[in-house]
Amino acid sequence: MAGGFLSRRAALAAAVGCSFLLALGPATPAARAVELKVMSTVALTPTLEELTPKYESSSGNKLTIVYSTIAELRKRIEAGETADVMILSRPALEDLQTKGQVAQGSIANVASSYVAIGIRAGAPKPDISTAEKLKAALLATKSISYADPAKGGASGVYFAKVIDRLGIADQMKSKTVLVPGAQAGELVAKGEVEMGVAQASEIAAVPGAQVVGPLPGDLNSTIVFAVGIGAASKDPAAAKSLIELLTGPTGTAVLKSKGMDPA
Template identity: 60%
Template sequence: MNGRSLTMQTAAALTGLLLSAMVADAAELKVFTSVALTTALDELAPIFEQKTGNKLTISYDLAAVQKKRILDGERADVIILTRGMMDDLAKQNKLAPGNIVNVAGTPVALAIRAGAPKPDISTADAFKQTLLSAKSISYADPAKGGLSGVVAGRAIDRLGIAEQMKSKTTLVPGAQSPDLVAKGEVELGIAQASEIVPNAGVQLVGPLPGELGSMTQFSGGIGADSASANASKALIDFLAGQEAGSHFKTKGFEPGG
């Protein structure tokens, strides 16, 4: 056997050892997060997995539901919920000591069917007239903890048109409002911009105007019971970084915060 063959065999052996070490060190991370982040994280998860060798198991649900699961004792390595919820979890010792990191924000916004003329929502009064003129509207049921639904319901109450809107409003359990708009089942939908932008059947009109609107800031932290703190921190740092930020932008988010 010549020297070159030995060198190649040695290189192959070293590569094998390195791969074995990576597999041995690879972590399986359980992630709890809001359904609003679905489209972005479904795109980013395989990128992170390929870069690190770590495996992600992501659970999506309403942010309020995920917070309750953690408070009830369920374990997650990485938790990404609204900033206020994360602060609450930290106070109750459900997060590992360390910084809570802002990952991305998204405004509550109005959606209409793709190709339809955009209504005026530039002021509170214009938004009020747009709602009153609409034949039907949909948003997440505030009673189920949907953040955009809470904002929508509060805005309609503040505009003084709750009674007029009641008969033409369809409440949904989660992020289905843009789908109803796309199917033509309702004329307008109020949802997180991140739930509107990826849906090809709808178009984003814009955020709710002025004080009626709300920016939802999603932040990440490491679960108090995580056995993979380093890998968990690597995921949060990746999601808060520049590469992930470009993906978040295409999904209707504002990166970081």
């Protein structure tokens, strides 16, 4: 009798234990956290700084982001460096895709931005509505800053051509402060220069700086930024989830708030 009683108790305990495990649901392995490397143009810095904590908290993944100019990043990628996610200009990504460094069919447009003139918030806006008025405003300013063309910053390379086209390159040299990347807006906000030239998104993202507007007429330059998955990515699914956040409703709202035109 005692043995039968103990057997019944053991069976009952086992049944209770099984019921408890079933209530918890099937045992599944925890999702593996992934560390994604992102190589991005500095133009997307404000957007990614806001989206990174959103992505990391929702996915459990970790982002390591390398920012630089498009020309510098492209040079590094062509030399063999890679990343899970690459954010550059559309033409640069397409070229890297043909070279096998960006996964085929993974490129998606993110947003566009234009080369803009920026000044300190609250300062009178100069009239840059025509090429002649832009020329006059540039000659009248005491100091100006833009990305060093020698370092490959897209806006700096372009603006150097603009002032050359306007015939004022020599007059501008003595009052020009060249910066390595997107720091022109910061110098404007601090009052260290009167005028800055950069992507509109870079200027708009700096507290204390304001965008005057794009360059006039055919001097205007718009760049389309795109995103792609590195061909050597070890976790393309995680990379795709970041791209979906960037190009989806959440990313679109952040892009707009940073002065960019979402794709």
